[in-house]
Amino acid sequence: MAEAKIHLWVDLPGGLIPTTTVQHDDNWHAAALGLSDFSQLGYDISKPGGYVDVERNPVEPKPRLMIADVLHWLAQPEQTSFVKAEHLELLVQ
Numbered sequence: 001m002a003e004a005k006i007h008l009w010v011d012l013p014g015g016l017i018p019t020t021t022v023q024h025d026d027n028w029h030a031a032a033l034g035l036s037d038f039s040q041l042g043y044d045i046s047k048p049g050g051y052v053d054v055e056r057n058p059v060e061p062k063p064r065l066m067i068a069d070v071l072h073w074l075a076q077p078e079q080t081s082f083v084k085a086e087h088l089e090l091l092v093q
Contacts, residue, residue: 001025002056006034008043010050010067018043027054027063029082031070036088 001023008018018041022033031052035045045067052070053062074083075092083092 004030004034005055006031006037007053007055007062008034008038008045008050009052009064010044010047012043027065028070028073030054031065032074032082032088032091033086035067035070036086036091039091 002025004022004024004027006020006022008020012018018038020034020037020041022030022037024030024033031054034052034054039045050067051064052067053064055062071091073079074088083089
């Protein structure tokens with residue numbers, strides 16, 4: 001598993017850009033884990049236009065994933081075992 005820093009980009013007061021670190025090799029899985037962390041910390045991940053970026057190496061481009069796209073991907077039947085294993089059920093309700 002590779003470390004990834006996930007940055008939350010939503011319209012927050014003071015231009016705050018929350019960051020969390022997760023362990024996963026796949027950007028979609030890492031983004032979902034990051035969204036779970038942000039949600040548990042009380043950040044509103046439901047704001048329209050919000051996205052996350054996935055930083056693995058500071059000199060490489062950071063993939064940007066729209067929060068709505070990550071949540072849609074997470075709700076797919078193929079992700080059920082990942083959702084259960086990582087306790088992400090609240091993200092797919």
